[in-house]
Amino acid sequence: MSVVRSLVARRRFLTSTFLGSIGLALPVTAAHAAVVPVVPPAPAGAVISPASPATAMPGIAAAEAALIVAAEAASKGDATIRPFRYRASDEELADLKRRVAATRWPDRETVQDDSQGVRLETTRKLADYWASQHDWRKAEATLDRYPQFLTTIDGVDIHFIHVKSRHAKALPVIITHGWPGSIIEQLKVIGPLTDPTAHGGTAADAFDVVIPSLPGYGFSGKPTATGWDPQHVARAWGVLMTRLGYKRYVAQGGDWGNAVTEQMALQMPPGLIGIHTNMPATVPDEIAKLLPNGPQPAGLSADEKYAWDQLVDFYSHGLGYAQEMAGRPQTLYALTDSPVGLAAWMIDHDIRSYRLIARVFDGASEGLTRDDILDNVTLYWLTNTAVSSARLYWESKLAFFAPKGVQLPTGVSAFPDEIYTAPESWTRKAYPKLTHYGRMPKGTHFAAWEQPELFTQELRASFRSLR
Numbered sequence: 021m022s023v024v025r026s027l028v029a030r031r032r033f034l035t036s037t038f039l040g041s042i043g044l045a046l047p048v049t050a051a052h053a054a055v056v057p058v059v060p061p062a063p064a065g066a067v068i069s070p071a072s073p074a075t076a077m078p079g080i081a082a083a084e085a086a087l088i089v090a091a092e093a094a095s096k097g098d099a100t101i102r103p104f105r106y107r108a109s110d111e112e113l114a115d116l117k118r119r120v121a122a123t124r125w126p127d128r129e130t131v132q133d134d135s136q137g138v139r140l141e142t143t144r145k146l147a148d149y150w151a152s153q154h155d156w157r158k159a160e161a162t163l164d165r166y167p168q169f170l171t172t173i174d175g176v177d178i179h180f181i182h183v184k185s186r187h188a189k190a191l192p193v194i195i196t197h198g199w200p201g202s203i204i205e206q207l208k209v210i211g212p213l214t215d216p217t218a219h220g221g222t223a224a225d226a227f228d229v230v231i232p233s234l235p236g237y238g239f240s241g242k243p244t245a246t247g248w249d250p251q252h253v254a255r256a257w258g259v260l261m262t263r264l265g266y267k268r269y270v271a272q273g274g275d276w277g278n279a280v281t282e283q284m285a286l287q288m289p290p291g292l293i294g295i296h297t298n299m300p301a302t303v304p305d306e307i308a309k310l311l312p313n314g315p316q317p318a319g320l321s322a323d324e325k326y327a328w329d330q331l332v333d334f335y336s337h338g339l340g341y342a343q344e345m346a347g348r349p350q351t352l353y354a355l356t357d358s359p360v361g362l363a364a365w366m367i368d369h370d371i372r373s374y375r376l377i378a379r380v381f382d383g384a385s386e387g388l389t390r391d392d393i394l395d396n397v398t399l400y401w402l403t404n405t406a407v408s409s410a411r412l413y414w415e416s417k418l419a420f421f422a423p424k425g426v427q428l429p430t431g432v433s434a435f436p437d438e439i440y441t442a443p444e445s446w447t448r449k450a451y452p453k454l455t456h457y458g459r460m461p462k463g464t465h466f467a468a469w470e471q472p473e474l475f476t477q478e479l480r481a482s483f484r485s486l487r
Contacts, residue, residue, distance in 0.1 A: 098172050099171070099172075099263055100171065100172075101169050101170075101171045101263065101264075102169060102170045102171070103167070103168070103169055104168045104169055104170045104179060104239065105164060105168060106160065106163065106168075106239055107160055108156060108160070108402050112402060113156055116156075116359055116398070116401060116402070117150075117151055119358065119359050119360075120147050120150050120151045120359050120360060121151050123147055123358065123359075123360045125140070125144070126140070127140075128140045128141075134371070134374070134375070134378070137364075137368060138364045138367060138368050138374065139378065142377075142378045142381055142382075143360060143363070143364050145381040145382070146360070146363055146367075146381050146390075146393075146394070147360050147363075149381070149390050149394070150359070150360075150363070150394050150397075150398075153390075154390070154391060154394045154395075154398070155391075156395070156398050156402075158391070159204070159391075159395040159398065159399075162207060163203075163207075166181045166183055166207070166210060167181065167182055167183060168180070168181050168182075168239075169181075169182060170239075171260065171263060173256045173259050173260065174252070174256060176235050176240065176241040176242075176243055176248070176256075177240060177241035178232055178233070178235065178240050178241070178256060178260060179203075179232065179233040179238060179239035179240045180230055180231060180232035180233065180260065181203055181206075181210070181229070181230070181231040181232075182228075182229070182230050182231075182264065183210050183214050183228070183229045184214070184228045185213075185214040185215065185226040185227060185228055185229075186214075186215065186226075187215075187216070187217075187223040187226035188223075189224075189226070189487070190214070190226035190227055190228045191226070191227050191228070191268075191269070191270060191483060191486070191487055192227065192228040192229075192230065192261070192264075192266045192268070192269035192270070193213070193227045193228070193229060193230070193269065193270050193271065193272055193479070193483075194230040194231075194232065194257055194260070194261055194269065194270075194271050194272070195209075195229065195230070195231050195271075195272045195273065195277070195468070196231075196232065196234070196253075196257070196271070196272070196273035196276070196277030196280045196281055197231075197233075197234065197237070197273075197274075197275070197276070197277050198273070198274055198275020198276035198277045198278070198299075199237075199275060199276055199345075199369075199409055199410075199412065199413075200365075200366035200367075200369055200396070200400070200409075201275065201277075201396065201466065201469070202233065202237060202238045202396055202399050202400070203231050203232075203233055203238055204392070204395050204396045204399055204469070205396070205466055205468055205469040206229075206231045206468050206469070208468065208469065208472035209229075209468045209472045209475055209476055209479075210229050210231075212472065212473070212476040213226075213227040213229050213476060213479065214226065214227060214228065214229055216480070219476065220473075221476075221480060224484075224487065225480045225484075227479070228266075230260070230261065230264065232257065232260060234253060234276065234280075234409070234412065235248045235253060235256075236248070236405060236408035236409050236411055236412065237403075237405055237408070237409045238399055238400075238403055238405065239403060242405070242408040243408075243411075246415065247415075248411075248412070248415055249412075249415040249416050249417065249418075250276065250279040250280045250283050250412075250415075250416055250418060251283050251287075253280045253283075254280050254281075254283035254284040254286075254287055254289075255287060255289070257271070257280065257284060257289075258284060258287065258289030258290070258291075258292070261289070261291060261292075262289070262290065262291070266291055267290070267291050268291050268293055269291050269292060269293070270292070270293060270294045270295060270296065270483050270486065271284050271285070271292060271294075271295045271296075272295065272296040272297070272298075272479060273295075273297060273298075273299075274297060274298040274299040274465070274466075274467055274468075275299055275465065276412060277297075277299075278297045278298075278299045278300065278301065279301075279416065279418055279420065281295050281296075281297060282295070282297070282301060282424050282426055283424075285426045285427070285428040285430070286424060286425070286426065288428070292428065293428070293429065293486050294428055294429035294430065294431070294455065294482075294483060294486045295426070295428055295429075295430050295431070296430070296431040296432070296433070296456075296478070296479055296482040296483065297430070297431075297432055297433075298432075298433045298434075298435060298438070298467040298468075298475070298478070299438060299439070299465070300432045300434070300442045300447060300450065300451070301419075301420065301421050301422055301423055301424055301450065302421070302423060302432075302442040302443075302446040302447050302449070302450040302451075303327075303331065303421040303422060303423075303440075303446065304423070304446060304449065305422070307328065307331075307446075308419075308421070308422060311331055311332060311335050312331070312332045312335035312336045314332070316328060321443065321445065323441070323443035323444065323445070323459075324443045324445060324446070326441060326443075327440045327441055327442065327443050327446070330438075330439065330440040330441065331421075331439075331440045333371070334370065334371075334439050334440065337371070338370055338371060338439070341365065341368065341369065342413055345410035345411075345413035345414065346413040346414055346416075347414070349407055349410035349411045349413065349414050350407060352365075352406060352407050352410055353407075355406035355407065356404055356406050356407060359397070359401050362397060362400060362401060362406055363394075363397045365406075366396070366397055366400065367393065367397075369465065370439050370464075370465055372437035372438075372464050372465070373437070373464040373465045373466060376388065376437075376464055376470070377393055380393065386470070387462075387463070387464075387469070387470030387471050388466070388469060388470050392469065421440070423449070423450035423451075426450070426451055426453075427452065427453060428453060429453045429454075429455045429485075429486060430451040430453060430454055430455060430482075431454070431455050431456040431457075431458075431478065431479070431481065431482020431483065432447050432451065432454065432456070432457050432458070432482075433458045433460060433467065433474075433475070433478040433482075434447070434457070434458065434459045434460060435460045435462075435463035435464065435465075435467055435471070436459075436460060436461070436462065436463065437462075437463060437464040437465070438463070438464065438465055438467075439465060441459070444457050444459070455482055455483070455485055455486070456478070456481045456482040458478050458481065458482075460474055460478075461474075462474070
């Protein structure tokens, strides 16, 4: 992939990717492999066991030593798996609180609704709670309950949670988050998936769960050169599951997690037998070419009309964040300097999840809590991954909602307040080996995070026939 791109090509890329018309698919070649980067140092506060060799190099700065160790590991094809634990310093947390309290606020919006973006009242409530009540140490304690690891793949450290079920014949599943998500999204489903008998299921429903952090996200390394698109991540996940010793497994994802999971299904790494998605790519070409200005196609069913209306709204009003990150991710310096700016950018992902989050900070009881939301934002802040995570949009050439020709068995869960709720008619055409279609009564873009019980039931149903 050339680093130099013409403006015309860039505009075509944005149009094909986010308007779902055609996707420009560029294969990853040997030239790409030649620029695979060496991972930068682990996030500040990371504790890696056994002790990093960097601690045994007197006279060399810790950061420099970490780079040397990572370079040596990459050059030797290091396939080791190292235990990992993270603890932010007191100084980092104090600085975060200070920055939140020192926010320079804009004027109030000039309308009485959210049509101009995240409302000032909502953002002030978020900031007040963040500064005075949110406790990141509780999030760390939750993370510490789960085994976490690092392993180096193609020169980048990949962080992942790995929880094995106590039940025999548990089916391994690799679950991939998206943006603006993280491993925080999936924590609520680990228990129900690995210990089903304690959560309304049977031993036959058990999963071993692997939850990686995407490169450039969370505790994973940040690629320092181009080439980490969804196809590359998909290949890395196949390596990871092989490295963990799994010879038969399934994969799940939403948002970027869906893009990665579908690419895994297309690549068919050894052992992958099926996938599940809560943000499927199903929009037919004849629908996509009319978005967003219409005319609305004739003969749509009620479910298809609902999806059409959602897509028109998203393409007309909801694409701004994606277009900026796809076109100019490096420009987002402000997100690394202002915690409140970062939070506002992240919670404005899509209108329905934003409104749920606004209700939460108004005191409503929803599937997410204020701490859920701020745990996730704080993870982005402490790991300084606002810009590195955005680069995945720049890397990808995929049309997000266009069918990809997946031939593996696939389960689909359609949540009503997703960016669009995939109709069963479109879904059956997009996934010819559909094992399960579930239309949910409630839920937004963040399915596992907001509706963990429904999400768990859907995974069990989707993969039951593959066990």
